[in-house]
Amino acid sequence: MSPRADVTEQRTAQIIAAASEIVADNGLDALRMDEVAERTGLSKGTLYLYFRSKHDLSLAMLERVLQRELDTVEGISATAATAExxxxxxxxxxxxxxxxxxxxxxxxYGFLSIAFRNRQVQRALKKYLRRYIDSLTPIIRSGIESGEFQEVDPEEAAIAVAAVVEGTMLLWIYDRSMIDPARHIRSGIEHLLGGLKQ
Amino acid sequence: MSPRADVTEQRTAQIIAAASEIVADNGLDALRMDEVAERTGLSKGTLYLYFRSKHDLSLAMLERVLQRELDTVEGISATAATAExxxxxxxxxxxxxxxxxxxxxxxxYGFLSIAFRNRQVQRALKKYLRRYIDSLTPIIRSGIESGEFQEVDPEEAAIAVAAVVEGTMLLWIYDRSMIDPARHIRSGIEHLLGGLKQ
Amino acid sequence: MSPRADVTEQRTAQIIAAASEIVADNGLDALRMDEVAERTGLSKGTLYLYFRSKHDLSLAMLERVLQRELDTVEGISATAATAExxxxxxxxxxxxxxxxxxxxxxxxYGFLSIAFRNRQVQRALKKYLRRYIDSLTPIIRSGIESGEFQEVDPEEAAIAVAAVVEGTMLLWIYDRSMIDPARHIRSGIEHLLGGLKQ
Amino acid sequence: MSPRADVTEQRTAQIIAAASEIVADNGLDALRMDEVAERTGLSKGTLYLYFRSKHDLSLAMLERVLQRELDTVEGISATAATAExxxxxxxxxxxxxxxxxxxxxxxxYGFLSIAFRNRQVQRALKKYLRRYIDSLTPIIRSGIESGEFQEVDPEEAAIAVAAVVEGTMLLWIYDRSMIDPARHIRSGIEHLLGGLKQ
DNA sequence: TATGAATGAGACTTCATTCAT
DNA sequence: CATGAATGAAGTCTCATTCAT
Structure with a gap:
């Protein structure tokens, strides 16, 4: 018998939050159920009332993170005057x-190498990218229709935009002193826009 | 190099190669000293004669991989007629x-999340990116000098190029059916080139 | 018996029945209070209102099973014309x-190995065997008195009968394809009867 | 890489012996890898060099016990003058x-209830019974051929003999004060012999 | 240089039991 | 009477590392 819905939701969120803190601080490798218990103030056994396994918890955490990033991506685009x-x-x-x-x-990023082998992780990332690209493609398409942009493949262009944004963040991990995410995302996108425009 | 050093070098390479196979097949998480021993035909104790720890072996493996990728990147650019x-x-x-x-x-990618905390991994990735960008920047610069490209910041543009390439590969992990690395790297770079050119 | 006692008795039986199902299906090892709760539709806490511990429940279950088997054994013997x-x-x-x-x-059978150490289990099994043998002994004795059987020790003979029946069931567990309980109990008892008769 | 053959054999036997002591003293339920480690003086990790899992160890232990009992059963019968x-x-x-x-x-007996569900245990017990009965059947058969015994089904009779022996041991567990294994096995077999003989 | 048996800390997970409501 | 969320001790198993030979 699972706990009451409201308690469940709260506990679930609480556990995911604690796990996320740990991973943000020390990486996915450092995620220990013991520490999740400690940080939530719950007992180890209680964690297993809400997540069948550590893997399940990890996955829920991944999904929440991706959802959050999608909130940023999907929260735009409706009102702007031009595609640019x-x-x-x-x-x-x-x-x-x-x-x-x-x-x-x-x-x-802790899940990237796992993505090569784990179906559930693959599915989560796949859904994420689909929605990501599906947010950008209509913008490109409207730009083409309005004559702002050249006649490119809209999804290809959307993927290029996503690649610049995500790629820049990736390079930032490689060298945080060399890459300034804000500046380099902006300049990369500007160059791309230059190529897209008539 | 003395013959003994040769043996050492060969053993070292052999161990790294075995470890790389394992990680390529099953991820960094699945790297076990036991299995490295099995695949090399060496004993576990022997591995520790060549690497102080698993971490050292991992790092050597990372460095070899990055070097290989740099071979691809650095092996170009000398002879082309134009920057484009x-x-x-x-x-x-x-x-x-x-x-x-x-x-x-x-x-x-197995090292990405580790890169947030581990100095040695950071250093390896940093050096990699530095050389990567240092290979691309002169190309951009010569394009500007020849009047082919607009007056952009050469390093910024090089970073944009790298972001497109690396970002596309990253997106490919997210969804291997949606992203076709060859096609999408090419189209992304073309769009970028369009923006760079006069 | 007050109505409350009735409810108690009913609940008790219900819990024992659920536990018995579980053990019959999956063995004593697989008996979990969680699953008893689930199968009865009661909460886990409630189980502890009716049984002080899992061990108490197990014991009650054992006693009910032994009683049922005694019902079979003790339900005979009164009316037959001859001992045979x-x-x-x-x-x-x-x-x-x-x-x-x-x-x-x-x-x-789940309790057999426990019987070596647990007094309560021992007592239950002992009482069971006592009543089992006490059902058979008078039959043998009457057979001796009537001249049907030789002058054997009646309890020894009763134990032999019980050993054949229980032993055959035991062998059936060893190999269910080799032993046919009905056939082999019957033939074993026939051989025994041949030895008992004049 | 598994340990050297001689060490392996010795360690394996040592571990099984320790496990057997524990189970003989306290039952299969009480078998803990921790305690096996303690009794052998080995570390917990070492146990897993020789047995893949606790279950594997248990099974090896069962097989050794059954083999020992077969040694008793199979060590007879060659020289006796008559079947009786x-x-x-x-x-x-x-x-x-x-x-x-x-x-x-x-x-x-700790494995009996497991035998209902576990294939490996089933196989071990099955093989045991097969060999047990295959030791007894020729004796019965020779008794029939020599005219000592009636024309019974030899395997049925062998099963009856085994049932008496094993059944008596089983009843002994039920009540160790009521059953005297030596006496009751002997008397049970004597009654059976009476029925088998002409 | 090479071995491989041994270690033991530490990870995940289970489950009987309790207790505030 | 009844609930069910919470507990935490206890168990199995893994694996990087060591060390005597």
């Missing part, structure tokens, strides 16, 4: 949330 | 090695 | 209930 | 080893 403006708004939104994004990066 | 050609050659080289690159991705 | 007929009736009764007996065997 | 003598020798051998048999009973 919409893309700039998208970039602004990403940069506005950059603190949170970088804070949570150890979580999603 | 040079960049296209770079893209061609990357795509030519795409099989090997994707094969080795679980290795480098 | 009475023993054959006993065998018939056992074979008639063989389905139920084999179904419940994981329960009683 | 051969069966008596068999009984004598069992009774001679009764101390060891009863000592080891918690081991084999």
């Amino acid at each position: 403006h919409a893309l700039r708004e998208f970039v602004d939104a990403v940069i506005r949330d950059i603190q949170m994004i970088t804070r949570l990066m150890p979580i999603s | 050609h040079a960049l296209r050659e770079f893209v061609d080289a990357v795509i030519r090695d795409i099989q090997m690159i994707t094969r080795l991705m679980p290795i480098s | 007929h009475a023993l054959r009736e006993f065998v018939d009764a056992v074979i008639r209930d063989i389905q139920m007996i084999t179904r419940l065997m994981p329960i009683s | 003598h051969a069966l008596r020798e068999f009984v004598d051998a069992v009774i001679r080893d009764i101390q060891m048999i009863t000592r080891l009973m918690p081991i084999s």
